[in-house]
Amino acid sequence: MNPSIIREILKVTEKPGILSMAGGLPSADTFPVEALKTACDRVLSxxxxxxxxxxxxxxxxxxxxxxxxxxxxxxxxxxxxxxxxxxxxxxxxxxxxxxxxxxxxxxxxxxxxxxxxxxxxxxxxxxxxxxxxxxxxxxxxxxxxxxxxxxxxxxxxxxxxxxxxxxxxxxxxxxxxxxxxxxxxxxxxxxxxxxxxxxxxxxxxxxxxxxxxxxxxxxxxxxxxxxxxxxxxxxxxxxxxxxxxxxxxxxxxxxxxxxxxxxxxxxxxDGFLDQHIPSIRARYKANRDAMAAALKQYLPAGCEWQSPKGGMFFWIRLPEGLDAMALLPKAVDANIAYVPGAAFYASNPDPRALRLSFVTLTPDLITEGVAILGRVLGEALEAGAQPTP
Amino acid sequence: MNPSIIREILKVTEKPGILSMAGGLPSADTFPVEALKTACDRVLSxxxxxxxxxxxxxxxxxxxxxxxxxxxxxxxxxxxxxxxxxxxxxxxxxxxxxxxxxxxxxxxxxxxxxxxxxxxxxxxxxxxxxxxxxxxxxxxxxxxxxxxxxxxxxxxxxxxxxxxxxxxxxxxxxxxxxxxxxxxxxxxxxxxxxxxxxxxxxxxxxxxxxxxxxxxxxxxxxxxxxxxxxxxxxxxxxxxxxxxxxxxxxxxxxxxxxxxxxxxxxxxxDGFLDQHIPSIRARYKANRDAMAAALKQYLPAGCEWQSPKGGMFFWIRLPEGLDAMALLPKAVDANIAYVPGAAFYASNPDPRALRLSFVTLTPDLITEGVAILGRVLGEALEAGAQPTP
Known part of the structure; x- marks a missing residue:
């Protein structure tokens, strides 16, 4: 897929107040601001x-x-x-x-x-x-x-x-x-x-x-x-x-x-990461758990995923007939965003896949975002699944 | 010229206490340390x-x-x-x-x-x-x-x-x-x-x-x-x-x-550079003047150069028969360094050219360095100029 198309996709998702699960960004709450401030001052001194x-x-x-x-x-x-x-x-x-x-x-x-x-x-x-x-x-x-x-x-x-x-x-x-x-x-x-x-x-x-x-x-x-x-x-x-x-x-x-x-x-x-990384892990694990629970509760039957053992992403496969790219505008209208999985294939993209990040929203907002995703998918299924191109 | 050869040349000139006029580095005395320190703190705050x-x-x-x-x-x-x-x-x-x-x-x-x-x-x-x-x-x-x-x-x-x-x-x-x-x-x-x-x-x-x-x-x-x-x-x-x-x-x-x-x-x-850049100019101009005077005083007849109206470099052309690359080891032995001009040609390098930076040494050390260069060149001329390859 053309990288400029991806840029366009991500631009579509830049909407004030949107619950975005699209980005590949780490949580800004994990950045060690004070340690960096002290280090900048020390290096320049x-x-x-x-x-x-x-x-x-x-x-x-x-x-x-x-x-x-x-x-x-x-x-x-x-x-x-x-x-x-x-x-x-x-x-x-x-x-x-x-x-x-x-x-x-x-x-x-x-x-x-x-x-x-x-x-x-x-x-x-x-x-x-x-x-x-x-x-x-x-x-x-x-x-x-x-x-x-x-x-x-x-x-x-x-x-x-x-x-x-x-x-x-x-x-x-x-x-x-x-x-x-x-x-x-x-x-x-x-x-x-x-x-x-x-x-x-x-x-x-x-x-x-x-x-x-x-x-x-x-x-x-x-x-x-x-x-x-x-x-x-x-x-x-x-x-x-x-x-x-x-x-x-x-x-x-x-x-x-x-x-x-x-x-x-x-x-x-002096070993800072040995204290710092476990705090990131604990945060991300709680987010992962929140998303896993929400997906189980809200996604319609026929959706498939594995619960990740680390990292930042869930990978969802939609039921037959749904197209993650085609659904993105509806999702953005409903105030959530994801990345269509097709972006990640060198060839033969899977139109039914999508990627959700679980690290940038809080557990509560993850639950809210996944509930909206479930509703968008449910409505698409009710409207009659379209044949995937 | 192969970039890795240039790396080797510059490595040769990394000798403790050497008067190096080889580098393309600005003077570290011009770096606005306090302004950067304040800015780092402000951005991170x-x-x-x-x-x-x-x-x-x-x-x-x-x-x-x-x-x-x-x-x-x-x-x-x-x-x-x-x-x-x-x-x-x-x-x-x-x-x-x-x-x-x-x-x-x-x-x-x-x-x-x-x-x-x-x-x-x-x-x-x-x-x-x-x-x-x-x-x-x-x-x-x-x-x-x-x-x-x-x-x-x-x-x-x-x-x-x-x-x-x-x-x-x-x-x-x-x-x-x-x-x-x-x-x-x-x-x-x-x-x-x-x-x-x-x-x-x-x-x-x-x-x-x-x-x-x-x-x-x-x-x-x-x-x-x-x-x-x-x-x-x-x-x-x-x-x-x-x-x-x-x-x-x-x-x-x-x-x-x-x-x-x-x-x-x-x-x-807020206009910092409008104050800062003139101070760099004044410093570099004094250095340029020191090098111009030293070149006139110490370089043997037959060397040619223009006094630069700005920037960081003099470009010297040596008398017929001298080869800047071949002379570099002798220069380093005598405790100075320059970059042979041949490094800067896409084709048909001029073996008689060399580049001198005037911004990393103080005016006194520039004078000392150029005096040594003059001696090295003079000795090479006395030893009988070699045909350039």
Missing amino acids: LNAKESLQYAASEGFAPLREWVAARMARLGLEVSPDQVLITSGSQQGLDLVGKIMCDVGAPVAVETPTYLGALQAFTPYEPIFTSLASDHEGPLPEAFARLAHDAPGTRFAYLLPNYQNPTGRVMSLERRQAVMAAAKAANVPVVEDNPYGDLWFDEEPPASLSSMWPEGSIYLGSFSKVLTPGFRLGYIVAPKALYPKLLQAKQAADLHTPGFNQRVVYEVIK | LNAKESLQYAASEGFAPLREWVAARMARLGLEVSPDQVLITSGSQQGLDLVGKIMCDVGAPVAVETPTYLGALQAFTPYEPIFTSLASDHEGPLPEAFARLAHDAPGTRFAYLLPNYQNPTGRVMSLERRQAVMAAAKAANVPVVEDNPYGDLWFDEEPPASLSSMWPEGSIYLGSFSKVLTPGFRLGYIVAPKALYPKLLQAKQAADLHTPGFNQRVVYEVIK
Whole structure:
């Protein structure tokens, strides 16, 4: 789907007072304002000149060391030399696209997948090939088929934890099977993990990258655990690939703001996230519970969904004959918004899918919003389901 | 020249206590630390949630309005809708490359030109074609030749004010002739203006873009007048081109940090730059004078240079037989550094050129550094000039 169409969709939902479950935004109530304020003041008092001058394209060395140490928790032993600080993980996607895509060469993605990745890769003109997927993510056998269906696939782009848009998580067994299949097919894996810290009851299994380190690129982000407004993410790459990524980074914007890197490092260096992230988890889990209960209570029979074990999204499949895109104007008229699922497919979009965020509204408003959604869907069903185009 | 070779060159010059005239960095003494500290505190006190959340890809609306108003001073009437905030003007170059370059299609550049632009465009695989240039910049007749020598040239990349690396400035007459020639040849112009505010005795003439607005893209930056560590720049584009740039920006990093945009706007909104920039000019002019005097005193006969009327750089041409790249290790041994001019050519590098920055050292150290350079050059001449490769 054309990205500008998505922009139009989201603009439609920008209505004063609307109960929007459309955005991919974290809750602004989780931003650690006081800690950031103290850190800004400290950095400008102690290291003003260094933080305001041009800086290394690789990123701020202590932050790179912090990231490398953090990766060990995900089962991945890396050196700080393998860490590249990026301007959000969206830039990580752009740099990966720049050095790994070739015009007309295949890139494998999940079905469905993160829209922003499709947008980031598209300018490099790959051919997207969709990996057959189920409720746990891509199927291992889909990798074996790549050699035949999409020879020369440059990489597979995977989101193992609470995927955007489906909320699904890959089990340990699925991860092992997928990575063995990717390795056998010699298709590198780009692992995008913005939501891995946002688990509710149990930590997700080990990272994909830990299962094939020399064939994997890992993308991380501070957007969901601290703030997106500082635009800070990172790439962890095999040593052989690092110089090309670094060169692309330098060409793209010289470096990520040194001030932002130092402020975030100042906030997190003494273990702040170990207290902060659990508070986000508790908040999001309560919201998830509210949405799960409301969906059960208000959605008409025939709607299908899984309750996500982490992250920010429910993925709803509507009954036969309903079209999430066609219904959006009615939903906005009724004062709610969602994102039609069709936006998240590289090909063959599912018109019956839609994505709901449960993190930007309070539990009470989630209940109210889902009740309205149930009414809109119920009325559409009563009016006679239209054949989907 | 390969960008990684440049990185190696600059690494060679990273020696404790070295008198480096190599960097392209502004003087850290010009960074308005207290104003930034106050602004950070104010933004996080008054607009924390908005500044820390995801934000519009176009940029912060009041900052876009400020830029549009500022452009009127350069003779360019634009609407805020034509302003795109970027992560430094290096990102502006990358986005321009992304939407305007085609594999194998020509891009015209000055002789010599800014290295970072060559790095930004290179991933999009253009063919660089060098515009014949003199001490005022590119020659108008070079544009007429493009139709024959480089048909289908996508754009010409020009730096009219105190160009990096030569320090040269285009006169009003040259600007008018160049823009008339570009328009006649139907070759759009990308005008890069990081140094325009850093004039010493008289303001530079009107912007190139003002002479052909619908055929020009203008790149501006806060790096040289405020701080490079916030990575803030902007593109001003014709309305017809804006949507493509915006889409590329969104794919590249979603948006430039909203926090940084709001902090900089907070600093500049009430006229701060009108006091601040003159203090930078006065400092840099004193440095320029110190370097001009030292060059006259210490450089051996046969060296040639122009005294720049603004900006940050002297461009020196060495006597026949000397090679700036070959001499660099000797210079570093003697405790000074410069950038060999060969780095700045898309083709046919001039081995006799070198670039000196006059803004990072104090006038005393500039004198000391240039005296050492004079000695190194003198010794090389005495040792018998080597034929340049």
